[in-house]
Amino acid sequence: MKTFFQKIKEDIAIYKNKETISKKDLLHVFNPRLYPVILVRVASLLSQYHLGVLGKIVSFLNFVLFGCDIARKAKIDGGLYLPHTSGVVIGEFATIGRNCIIHQGVTLGDRGEEYEDANPTIGDFVEICTGAKILGKITLDDYSIVGANSVVLKDVQRCAVVVGIPAKVVKYREVI
């Protein structure tokens, strides 16, 4: 399992890659895209060390400051990128692979109260576009893309691009 610092290193690497920040440009300190990811990592670390209450406070700050409601117990690999932070909801039983992009208004959750622990598993290099909802104990395989405002209720194959409600495959992405 990766350490806190390994994950943060990967988060910063993808952030720098996407944002193409110059060292002289101090304005990037006002770019809100990395801070919520760091708060997610801190909340998760605190939970691992049985400091759940502090973890909860950090998650609360993330919600108040950036509009991200991300459970501190969700298993999220390194390289998480949130292009616009607000409205991202991730349940505590969700798993996210490395280098995933999650846009604003995305929910990874269950399909109802009776399935509380049934959250999705997201592979590596997956992009979930704005407003999409991924519901239930389903798997989005590596390199898949979920279109804006889609509702995904079934497994998605590797490299598939799915759109609509309920989401269906419209094409397969080419991965170099």
Ligand SMILES: CC(C)(COP(=O)(O)OP(=O)(O)OC[C@H]1O[C@@H](n2cnc3c(N)ncnc32)[C@H](O)[C@@H]1OP(=O)(O)O)[C@@H](O)C(=O)NCCC(=O)NCCS
């Ligand atoms: C899913 C997505 C990435 C696919 O883009 P693409 O590879 O260029 O796909 P295409 O535009 O060729 O679309 C393929 C088909 O899916 C349909 N489609 C694409 N996105 C759709 C969506 N979100 N909902 C419903 N249908 C959609 C297209 O109309 C097209 O259908 P057609 O073949 O019958 O004409 C893109 O449409 C999308 O949803 N992007 C959102 C990105 C985002 O979150 N931006 C916010 C930035 S702030």
